[in-house]
Amino acid sequence: MTQLSGHFRLSRGTFLLDTAFDSAGPGVTALCGPSGAGKTSLLRCLAGLETPEAGMLRVGDEVWFDAKRRVFVPPQRRSIGYVTQESSLFAHLSVEDNLLYGSKRLADSARRASLDDVVDGLGLKALLSRRVTNLSGGERQRVAIGRALLRSPQVLLLDEPVSALDVAGRADVLRYLRQVLERFAVRSIYVSHDLREAARLANEMLWMERGKVVAQGNARDVLTDVHLPFAELDEAESLLDGVIEGHDEQMGLTRIRCADTTLWLSQVDAPVGSSHRVQIAARDVSLALSAPGAVSILNVLEANVSELVVAPRQPAQMIVRLDVAGHPLLARITRKSALALQLQPGTRVWALVKSVALAE
Amino acid sequence: MNAALDLTPLALSLRLSAVTAIILLIIGTPLAWWLAHGRSRFRFLVEALVVLPVVLPPTVLGFYLLQLLGANGPLAWLWALVEVRLVFSFAGLVIGSVIFSLPFVVYPLKGVFEKVPRPQLEAAATLGAGPVDRFFSVAVPASLSGFLAAAVLAFAHTLGEFGVVLMLGGNIPGETQVLSIAIYNHVEQLEYSAAHALSAGLVAFSFMVLAVLHFTNSRRKVAL
Numbered sequence: 001m002t003q004l005s006g007h008f009r010l011s012r013g014t015f016l017l018d019t020a021f022d023s024a025g026p027g028v029t030a031l032c033g034p035s036g037a038g039k040t041s042l043l044r045c046l047a048g049l050e051t052p053e054a055g056m057l058r059v060g061d062e063v064w065f066d067a068k069r070r071v072f073v074p075p076q077r078r079s080i081g082y083v084t085q086e087s088s089l090f091a092h093l094s095v096e097d098n099l100l101y102g103s104k105r106l107a108d109s110a111r112r113a114s115l116d117d118v119v120d121g122l123g124l125k126a127l128l129s130r131r132v133t134n135l136s137g138g139e140r141q142r143v144a145i146g147r148a149l150l151r152s153p154q155v156l157l158l159d160e161p162v163s164a165l166d167v168a169g170r171a172d173v174l175r176y177l178r179q180v181l182e183r184f185a186v187r188s189i190y191v192s193h194d195l196r197e198a199a200r201l202a203n204e205m206l207w208m209e210r211g212k213v214v215a216q217g218n219a220r221d222v223l224t225d226v227h228l229p230f231a232e233l234d235e236a237e238s239l240l241d242g243v244i245e246g247h248d249e250q251m252g253l254t255r256i257r258c259a260d261t262t263l264w265l266s267q268v269d270a271p272v273g274s275s276h277r278v279q280i281a282a283r284d285v286s287l288a289l290s291a292p293g294a295v296s297i298l299n300v301l302e303a304n305v306s307e308l309v310v311a312p313r314q315p316a317q318m319i320v321r322l323d324v325a326g327h328p329l330l331a332r333i334t335r336k337s338a339l340a341l342q343l344q345p346g347t348r349v350w351a352l353v354k355s356v357a358l359a360e
Numbered sequence: 361m362n363a364a365l366d367l368t369p370l371a372l373s374l375r376l377s378a379v380t381a382i383i384l385l386i387i388g389t390p391l392a393w394w395l396a397h398g399r400s401r402f403r404f405l406v407e408a409l410v411v412l413p414v415v416l417p418p419t420v421l422g423f424y425l426l427q428l429l430g431a432n433g434p435l436a437w438l439w440a441l442v443e444v445r446l447v448f449s450f451a452g453l454v455i456g457s458v459i460f461s462l463p464f465v466v467y468p469l470k471g472v473f474e475k476v477p478r479p480q481l482e483a484a485a486t487l488g489a490g491p492v493d494r495f496f497s498v499a500v501p502a503s504l505s506g507f508l509a510a511a512v513l514a515f516a517h518t519l520g521e522f523g524v525v526l527m528l529g530g531n532i533p534g535e536t537q538v539l540s541i542a543i544y545n546h547v548e549q550l551e552y553s554a555a556h557a558l559s560a561g562l563v564a565f566s567f568m569v570l571a572v573l574h575f576t577n578s579r580r581k582v583a584l
Binding site: 047048049074075076077078080081082084086088089090091092101102105106144147148151157 | 477479480482483484485486487488489490493497498501502
């Protein structure tokens with residue numbers, strides 16, 4: 001898998017991007033952070049759409065940019081696919097001609113993705129002869145993704161490809177996107193201000209703030225890092241990878257094996273043995289010092305407290321990071337409860353999980 | 361007065377307008393692109409220079425061109441070297457018309473070039489298209505209305521030109537005597553019906569051209 005590494009210094013007015021980064025992948029790397037953090041600027045530097053004042057960029061064994069040696073490979077000679085928030089389809093071309101624009105400009109030997117595969121993977125068959133001006137937002141983004149994939153890129157750069165869409169369009173495009181990212185196994189950088197959305201696609205995650213990459217790691221570790229602002233949000237959550245164990249048709253429940261225990265969730269339509277990611281919202285996790293007796297909650301996990309902090313902007317709340325057989329799990333409780341339970345790093349607790357859902 | 365209407369000036373005017381429009385599209389397109397997307401600090405100077413023919417009396421422009429292109433001008437050695445005579449010749453008229461009508465080509469083109477969405481140009485770059493490729497595969501198709509407007513305006517504006525031609529080309533039948541000059545001659549000689557025939561023809565033709573232009577533009581919903 002292609003490794004991307006380098007550093008950039010780019011000033012635009014009062015904004016300064018000044019960061020090093022190093023991402024080995026594999027698969028999808030999410031680039032997250034609040035708006036204005038410099039995610040898009042960093043992505044544009046990777047694409048060659050911005051020329052930083054200083055820095056360098058190495059992709060695989062090629063150098064695409066080196067300010068000191070005055071190397072700058074222009075975008076048209078970088079092996080990239082680039083998809084933006086607002087689709088930039090060519091209005092004078094049909095869907096099919098849009099899709100083929102990039103692959104036409106490739107040498108035959110460099111053309112790995114085929115039109116049929118891309119059309120199939122993104123469900124574009126019925127759109128091929130349409131004009132792009134009368135496509136829906138979601139359809140336009142699917143075409144834009146297909147056009148980028150047909151460039152057979154070494155790196156696919158996705159800049160908030162679904163954030164301009166409505167909820168239905170978003171779910172639709174994400175479903176197709178996940179499907180083709182898996183199918184073409186293309187190294188991707190996925191920019192999003194929505195950590196939850198990014199975490200569903202990504203293995204690795206970079207967190208940016210004020211023009212710098214400030215944290216990096218496995219998606220589920222970054223997501224549950226109590227020192228990053230995400231853990232403090234109301235929608236803070238943990239992700240666990242698991243395998244479907246079985247279904248209880250009568251009760252309408254599904255059993256999934258993750259973090260060395262079995263969790264119950266509302267029955268899902270997924271075959272036994274298939275791998276899935278589950279999400280557990282931090283506010284749905286309560287803690288007990290001893291194994292609870294008769295409770296209505298189905299999912300009770302043994303865990304150790306690994307870290308706990310007061311939520312910076314909500315001083316009545318405490319964010320607790322637990323270790324469940326090596327997997328991080330976030331819980332949000334009141335500071336009053338944390339005091340009453342005398343929670344410390346290392347304290348043995350039982351996590352009562354009110355609701356588990358598949359992360360789709 | 362009763363002689364058949366001599367249509368040579370009309371043919372000459374049409375030829376001058378066509379040649380001028382073609383040359384202007386060739387020169388004006390890169391210039392307009394540079395004005396729309398260039399990054400030079402000195403763009404404003406070039407821009408002022410391009411608009412100058414709009415505000416200057418054509419006689420001023422014609423006078424200086426006469427000096428510049430004439431046998432006693434600063435570039436006389438050059439004209440002698442390449443053995444062309446630019447004043448009182450068709451070639452001289454073309455040069456004068458090109459300068460005179462330059463803004464009428466550059467401005468419509470600059471307008472449409474500025475509206476070519478930058479994300480589309482960037483997308484084309486990331487899809488492997490170099491600058492020239494991007495221009496022809498993305499910018500030109502998005503700017504067709506501007507090219508049409510520029511060509512029509514250059515043609516029509518040259519057709520109606522008088523002052524520059526008079527200063528630069530004189531009044532040589534078949535060589536520099538264009539339609540507007542011929543009309544002037546007819547009036548001087550009190551041949552009003554001939555002047556009328558040519559003038560009315562010019563009015564009708566110009567109106568028709570502009571009407572067609574605005575019709576196509578309203579259909580394309582592109583403002584000039």
